[in-house]
Amino acid sequence: PIEGVRPYCAPGQMPAFSLGFAVLSESLGIRMGEPTECVHAEDAGGDTYQQTTKGVAIYHRADNAPAFVSGMNRWTLTADGLVQHRE
Numbered sequence: 454p455i456e457g458v459r460p461y462c463a464p465g466q467m468p469a470f471s472l473g474f475a476v477l478s479e480s481l482g483i484r485m486g487e488p489t490e491c492v493h494a495e496d497a498g499g500d501t502y503q504q505t506t507k508g509v510a511i512y513h514r515a516d517n518a519p520a521f522v523s524g525m526n527r528w529t530l531t532a533d534g535l536v537q538h539r540e
Contacts, residue, residue, distance in 0.1 A: 460490035460504070473519035473530060474503055474510045480535045481528060485510070485521050 459468055468488035470478045478485045486507030494501050499514035508523030520529040527538045 461493035462491035466491060468503070470503070470510075473512055477510060477519045477521055477528070477530045477535075480530065481521060484523065484528075 459466065462468060468491050470488055471492070474488075474492065484507065486505040488503055488505050488510075490504045492501050492503045492512075501512045501514075503510045505521075508521055510519060510521050512519045518529050518531060520527060525539060529536050529538065
């Protein structure tokens with residue numbers, strides 16, 4: 454990568470967790486790592502993504518549920534709290 458350029462970030466913007474990803478990060482702590490890019494959409498469905506040092510955060514618009522995937526583990530923040538799924 455080009456020095457000082459952060460994927461999907463505006464010039465001078467630093468990657469940071471916000472909204473549901475911030476709440477998810479508070480719940481997962483160090484398991485989620487630090488953001489390495491800014492949030493961005495990759496499909497027409499409105500889902501958004503953010504790569505971290507330990508995996509990828511995904512917001513599923515249809516479910517209104519932020520999730521985090523790292524290896525074989527996936528966590529989803531639901532109305533009932535944090536749910537861990539193992540594959």
